[in-house]
Amino acid sequence: xxxxxxxxxxxxxxxxxxxxxxxxxxxxxxxxxxxxxxxxxxxxxxxxxxxxxxxxxxxxxxxxxxxxxxxxxxxxxxxxxxxxxxxxxxxxxxxxxxxxxxxxxxxxxxxxxxxxxxxxxxxxxxxxxxxxxxxxxxxxxxxxxxxxxxxxxxxxxxxxxxxxxxxxxxxxxxxxxxxxxxxxxxxxxxxxxxxxxxxxxxxxxxxxxxxxxxxxxxxxxxxxxxxxxxxxxxxxxxxxxxxxxxxxxxxxxxxxxxxxxxxxxxxxxxxxxxxxxxxxxxxxxxxxxxxxxxxxxxxxxxxxxxxxxxxxxxxxxxxxxxxxxxxxxxxxxxxxxxxxxxxxxxxxxxxxxxxxxxxxxxxxxxxxxxxxxxxxxxxxxxxxxxxxxxxxxxxxxxxxxxxxxxxxxxxxxxxxxxxxxxxxxxxxxxxxxxxxxxxxxxxxxxxxxxxxxxxxxxxxxxxxxxxxxxxxxxxxxxxxxxxxxxxxxxxxxxxxxxxxxxxxxxxxxxxxxxxxxxxxxxxxxxxxxxxxxxxxxxxx
Numbered sequence: 077x078x079x080x081x082x083x084x085x086x087x088x089x090x091x092x093x094x095x096x097x098x099x100x101x102x103x104x105x106x107x108x109x110x111x112x113x114x115x116x117x118x119x120x121x122x123x124x125x126x127x128x129x130x131x132x133x134x135x136x137x138x139x140x141x142x143x144x145x146x147x148x149x150x151x152x153x154x155x156x157x158x159x160x161x162x163x164x165x166x167x168x169x170x171x172x173x174x175x176x177x178x179x180x181x182x183x184x185x186x187x188x189x190x191x192x193x194x195x196x197x198x199x200x201x202x203x204x205x206x207x208x209x210x211x212x213x214x215x216x217x218x219x220x221x222x223x224x225x226x227x228x229x230x231x232x233x234x235x236x237x238x239x240x241x242x243x244x245x246x247x248x249x250x251x252x253x254x255x256x257x258x259x260x261x262x263x264x265x266x267x268x269x270x271x272x273x274x275x276x277x278x279x280x281x282x283x284x285x286x287x288x289x290x291x292x293x294x295x296x297x298x299x300x301x302x303x304x305x306x307x308x309x310x311x312x313x314x315x316x317x318x319x320x321x322x323x324x325x326x327x328x329x330x331x332x333x334x335x336x337x338x339x340x341x342x343x344x345x346x347x348x349x350x351x352x353x354x355x356x357x358x359x360x361x362x363x364x365x366x367x368x369x370x371x372x373x374x375x376x377x378x379x380x381x382x383x384x385x386x387x388x389x390x391x392x393x394x395x396x397x398x399x400x401x402x403x404x405x406x407x408x409x410x411x412x413x414x415x416x417x418x419x420x421x422x423x424x425x426x427x428x429x430x431x432x433x434x435x436x437x438x439x440x441x442x443x444x445x446x447x448x449x450x451x452x453x454x455x456x457x458x459x460x461x462x463x464x465x466x467x468x469x470x471x472x473x474x475x476x477x478x479x480x481x482x483x484x485x486x487x488x489x490x491x492x493x494x495x496x497x498x499x500x501x502x503x504x505x506x507x508x509x510x511x512x513x514x515x516x517x518x519x520x521x522x523x524x525x526x527x528x529x530x531x532x533x534x535x536x537x538x539x540x541x542x543x544x545x546x547x548x549x550x551x552x553x554x555x556x557x558x559x560x561x562x563x564x565x566x567x568x569x570x571x572x573x574x575x576x577x578x579x580x581x582x583x584x585x586x587x588x589x590x591x592x593x594x595x596x597x598x599x600x601x602x603x604x605x606x607x608x609x610x611x612x613x614x615x616x
Contacts, residue, residue: 162268163607168306406440465491
């Protein structure tokens with residue numbers, strides 16, 4: 077293991093040296109900041125799929141094949157803790173609402189909704205005449221039973237934890253809450269519905285591998301670890317849709333196989349996270365890159381440290397700041413993503429609600445890092461361990477090289493996914509851990525709550541309770557106006573920048589390449605897990 081890490085360290089150092097050597101050491105290492113985002117018009121009808129194909133070019137028919145690095149093992153969305161699987165299931169399982177390219181949310185299976193801040197209620201009016209693939213009705217009673225599934229699975233937070241809910245008529249559901257939350261629309265829109273009748277007749281195990289929803293496609297085949305296929309729903313509730321005959325996800329874990337299959341026309345879409353592969357595919361006139369870096373598509377790497385244990389060096393904010401100065405975030409982002417990423421000092425990107433220019437850029441400065449370590453009582457540095465999921469070995473090696481140079485001498489502890497999750501969720505680890513995630517939203521308050529809020533899902537034993545930030549989070553999520561919400565979010569960004577409950581590192585958006593004649597997918601334009609298979613088509 078040590079020999080392997082040493083070899084990777086030498087390779088990463090060489091890559092970093094190439095990127096650093098081309099950079100301007102006097103340049104600001106943070107992205108250009110913008111002013112607060114204007115409030116989106118909640119009634120706007122933005123076209124979620126802005127592909128430039130003309131409407132009269134759309135044709136019916138065609139079998140869409142997309143590459144997948146892996147497939148979900150559990151289709152039962154009420155029990156899902158992550159959204160990554162939804163990209164594979166939304167041909168069959170549709171959401172109540174869809175996020176638009178301006179960040180707002182529009183009803184989909186819902187006809188309309190109303191948030192009543194005075195009475196703490198959220199009322200959902202459903203579209204009429206929609207049926208599940210098994211022939212049962214999608215109505216208010218069905219949605220109530222779906223909400224029951226969330227509670228039964230311990231996932232009530234995914235529907236904002238209502239105190240109760242009821243069907244007030246055949247197509248209206250009223251949800252009751254203890255207090256107003258401005259996250260109701262965003263969170264509840266993302267409920268993907270599945271047939272309660274199928275659950276009652278076949279059980280949860282059946283629904284774990286069979287997606288029985290209202291969608292434009294019906295699942296016909298699932299071969300674990302191999303493929304997942306859907307065919308056109310001839311009775312789909314949107315007249316004239318879908319265009320395609322079928323959609324199939326095929327597992328291709330090897331990048332070279334993905335690239336050659338896309339180039340040869342055997343598949344029609346693949347996600348790419350390598351700058352060199354992006355350059356290769358961009359040169360092919362028969363392909364197009366439809367991805368965009370937005371607040372909803374940005375992925376982040378950040379560094380968790382132990383601030384809760386007074387014996388941990390990282391309990392001192394000066395040590396956390398020293399670590400930030402020790403890392404050339406832009407250079408390492410460019411190296412680790414082959415030019416796709418950029419360094420950040422807050423876990424959001426320009427365009428996020430409340431985004432402001434950070435007061436401290438933490439420009440790469442090893443001497444400044446050493447000065448802060450000396451002030452904190454570590455003139456000779458100290459020893460630490462970098463815990464990392466084995467999938468992020470390159471990130472760990474890069475981080476080690478930077479920390480070592482500043483006097484924070486580190487060892488790397490590689491862990492499998494289950495062990496790493498245990499380390500960061502429940503353990504009081506003493507040192508450093510690298511983590512990755514996606515805000516998947518223009519409003520990152522919920523995401524911040526998950527990583528340093530009072531009910532956070534990670535860092536429970538290793539992060540001090542930042543009570544001031546907890547209060548700001550609560551205010552941001554209950555602000556009655558968009559302007560107040562942005563103001564509180566801006567204060568959260570400033571707090572994160574100064575106190576560093578975690579250390580922001582870099583952001584990137586994976587590129588998504590498709591066949592040049594494929595339109596309407598909405599893939600990666602807003603959120604990859606909420607694309608629009610009902611609008612996808614091949615043009616002549």
